Amino acid sequence: MISTAVNAPPAVVATDVTKVYGSGDAAVHALRGIRVAFARGAFTAIMGPSGSGKSTLMHCLAGLDTVDQGSVRLGDVEITGMSDRQLTRLRRERLGFVFQSFNLLPSLTAEQNILLPLELAGRQPDRAWMDHVISAVGLRDRLSHRPSELSGGQQQRVACARALLHRPEVIFADEPTGNLDSRSGTEVLGFLRTSVREMGQTIVMVTHDPVAASYADRVVFLRDGLIRAELAQPTPETVLDALKQLEV
Numbered sequence: 227m228i229s230t231a232v233n234a235p236p237a238v239v240a241t242d243v244t245k246v247y248g249s250g251d252a253a254v255h256a257l258r259g260i261r262v263a264f265a266r267g268a269f270t271a272i273m274g275p276s277g278s279g280k281s282t283l284m285h286c287l288a289g290l291d292t293v294d295q296g297s298v299r300l301g302d303v304e305i306t307g308m309s310d311r312q313l314t315r316l317r318r319e320r321l322g323f324v325f326q327s328f329n330l331l332p333s334l335t336a337e338q339n340i341l342l343p344l345e346l347a348g349r350q351p352d353r354a355w356m357d358h359v360i361s362a363v364g365l366r367d368r369l370s371h372r373p374s375e376l377s378g379g380q381q382q383r384v385a386c387a388r389a390l391l392h393r394p395e396v397i398f399a400d401e402p403t404g405n406l407d408s409r410s411g412t413e414v415l416g417f418l419r420t421s422v423r424e425m426g427q428t429i430v431m432v433t434h435d436p437v438a439a440s441y442a443d444r445v446v447f448l449r450d451g452l453i454r455a456e457l458a459q460p461t462p463e464t465v466l467d468a469l470k471q472l473e474v
Contacts, residue, residue, distance in 0.1 A: 236263035237396050237428040238287050243296035245282055245451075256282040258451040259296065264396070269422040269429045271439040271460075273469065274448035281400065283448065284432050288321055288398045289313040301395060318347050322389030322397035324418075326404035328381045330373040336380075337369040340388045349392070356391060362425075363387045363417055379410025386417055390427065397421075399431040403438050415441040436465035447472055 245257040256279045264270050264287075272280045285291035287298055289305050297306040305316060317323075330339045340360075344351050360366055363383040373381050382402060389397050399418065403411035419441045421427040431442065439445045440462045447455040449472050457468050 237266040237301060238264040238430065239299045240283070240287060241297045241299075243283070243286060243293050243298060245279075245286060245291070246294050255451050257286070257293075260451070260453060262446060262453055264428070264430050265444070266395075266428050267422065267426045268444065269419060269442040270431070271442035271445045272430065272432045272448065273434065273439055273445055273465070274454075275469075275472065278448040279451040280432050280448050284398055284400060284430060287430065288323070288396075289317055318343065319392070320395045322392070322394035324382070324385050324389050324397060324399040324402045326401040328373070328378075328385050328405070330381055330384060332373050335370050335372055336365060336376065336384045339373070339384055340369075340391055343388060344392055347392075351391060352393075355393065359387050359390050362420065377410060378406050379413050382406060382410070382414045383417060386414065386421070390421060390425070394427075396428045396430060399429060401433055402431065403433070403435065411435075411438065436462045436469065439465045 240260050240262050243257050243260040247254045247256055260283060272283060274280045282291065286293050289308065293306055297304060299305065300316065300320060305313065308316065331342065334342065341351060360369070363386055365380065365383055365387065368376060368380055376384065402418070403414055406414060415438055418429055418431070422429055431438070433439055440460050442460060443458070445457040445460045445465055445468070446453055447457070447468055454472055455468055457464055
């Protein structure tokens, strides 16, 4: 088993990150000088009430949105100020994404969806690694099926396999169980946790669900664009208590 120590060197670091949408009286201060690091080989959840800035933070960390002030580093690379072309290449080569809506192409089989990012990048898959990933997500007998022939949980596991296939430095997961029933959600969260503990993956997940957050090694809580609390080795009960404290 690969260590997931929260004290491992950080995979992503945000320093004094500020993000404002709009201007004047209509300005919305989504992030207000965020300073946070995300450990390599660990599973971190980001939580907070609606409008707290959690999705904005993830988008800035992943280079999906720009920051107004401060900096974001992916490993030893400063991504703040990169061009759109540089950011596109960075996301394609070094990051993985799992979204609430699965984002699978309906005309492609599960296997074709898994391989698509590598094909777009003109890269050949490592077949031994692909075999390992497919075994881990438990979809070997579903590879020839199209998304419409798969359950929601199976579709999300295809998305997880797609995100893992090129061995990204970080996987960003945005409400990955938001469209799933509790059983399917448990399967996907279990796989994400296994990918951290047995494959050494780094995952940063935005969620509103205390049960989903309890699968993480650490939870970071935001409110009004600031980090208000952190919690290590969470349980659904301790996460719920921390969320209640945010409202006080």
